[in-house]
Amino acid sequence: MNYWAALSDRQRDVAQRPITALFDAESRAKAFSVTLETPATGPVLFDYSKTNLDTETRDLLLDLARSCDVEGRRDAMFAGEKINETEDRAVLHTALRNLEGSVAVDGVDVMPEVRATLARMETFARDLRDGRIRGVGGRITDVVNIGIGGSDLGPAMAARALATYADGPRCHYVSNVDGAHIHDTLEALNPETTLVIVASKTFTTIETMTNAQTAKAWMSRAVAEPTRQFVALSTALDKTSAFGIDPARVFGFADWVGGRYSMWGPIGLSLMIAIGPEDFRAFLAGAAAMDQHFRDAPLVDNMPVMLAMVGVWHRQICGYGARAVLPYDQRLARLPAYLQQLEMESNGKSVAMDGSALTTAAGPIVFGEPGTNGQHAFYQLIHQGTDVVPCEFLLAGQGQEPAMAHQHRLLAANCLAQAEALMRGRSLDEARALMKAKGLKGKELERQALHRVFPGNRPSTLLLYPRLTPAMLGAIVALYEHRVFVEGVVLGINSFDQWGVELGKELAVQLLPMIDGTASAEGRDGSTAALVATLRELGI
């Protein structure tokens, strides 16, 4: 059976059906949600009842997942098979958080090395936090993580999310090659009591290596042997040595950890320093609990699978081009940025694993902001614009500021209100009644009413969790990782390479001498050549 065609037919059949009508069945809220309760996380609810999915559609979506062998590919990933075929690599970020047992790559059990590196990280983090590892000026007060993409977004997002758990040195994150970023960060710091972490899987990324050199020069003004206050997180141990970093201060990892999946291991060192090894272990345990659920639960009760298949329904079947991630949790402010890399670098592809052109749309555009801020920015388009944007809300049962529980209740009311408004909308008659109550009449009443109509029937999901703890954050991130994986399998693509970032990097290397004025821009396209000339006139 062609499930794609069957789902398209189904979509045509139900497109005009109001989601609200589906709630005539009393049990819908329960039947169209997934609950997961683990000791690490407590009860977590993924509610997708405010979508146009019904039992028949869900069955088709799950048949599609089965026909793509989601379960087989999942098991292959966890078993260390080389499912990243274009880079000939295993995909084993899950091994960084499932610390018991063994898993082999090329016939070698990788777990002893994983555990040994984690133990080294913990010793280092403890020594730093307790003041046994010091700078020339005494106790380390500040840590600067220099990295970009997966070597920045994960730990930066998590450090912010877990700010209430941070009781170690202050952690700062520098990523952009724009000198303003590192300037503004270092300006406030004392090099004598600062530790710099250079986080780069390849140790070649131009932004990171440029910022690392800048940091080294800054450090050398006050510290005779600057690299003694440097740490490297990388797979390229030859390059970290060439930079001058003591191998004892290098935390390596294997090529089967993808950049955007790497914060569970050495790339998470800054987070471990901030929150401490125990809370970092809890973070890993939360992710491991989600892994276990993903491996064990039947597809219909499987949170990552259902999150993914709702995504497939909206993007590939309904044709909605974007997806909004809306955490009603201020400390998850960087989650949308983190998910932009996770989702768009993983599933923003046009060819299937075998190189053939995709016959369906690839992954959606992902964007978002914490609620309630987004409400006062882009929700206008989500409610009344011409595009339907499925929304993924996230909300905690309890806020992180117990003294301000009333503010958390207001936050929660806003979150539920937005989802309800998206689904229900406001009809023209309701809008007319409102205008009438305001005293408007005739043509003006009609004109004003039309502006106040909300089409409604706009889908959203909610992830409702008890509280944003380290374990909960780990589970949330693992949930999204597996969602991306499932969507990738259903699309038939390789979610673990990122060839699309290469061309721009290559051209930047070619353009730099032209912008420097040491090479001619002749032969470039007319636009680029003219812009190089203008930049030179501007005195770049």
Ligand code: F6P
């Ligand atoms: O932007 C491409 C990319 O390769 C990402 O996938 C990666 O997370 C980032 O660059 C940083 O790479 P590295 O850790 O090697 O510096």
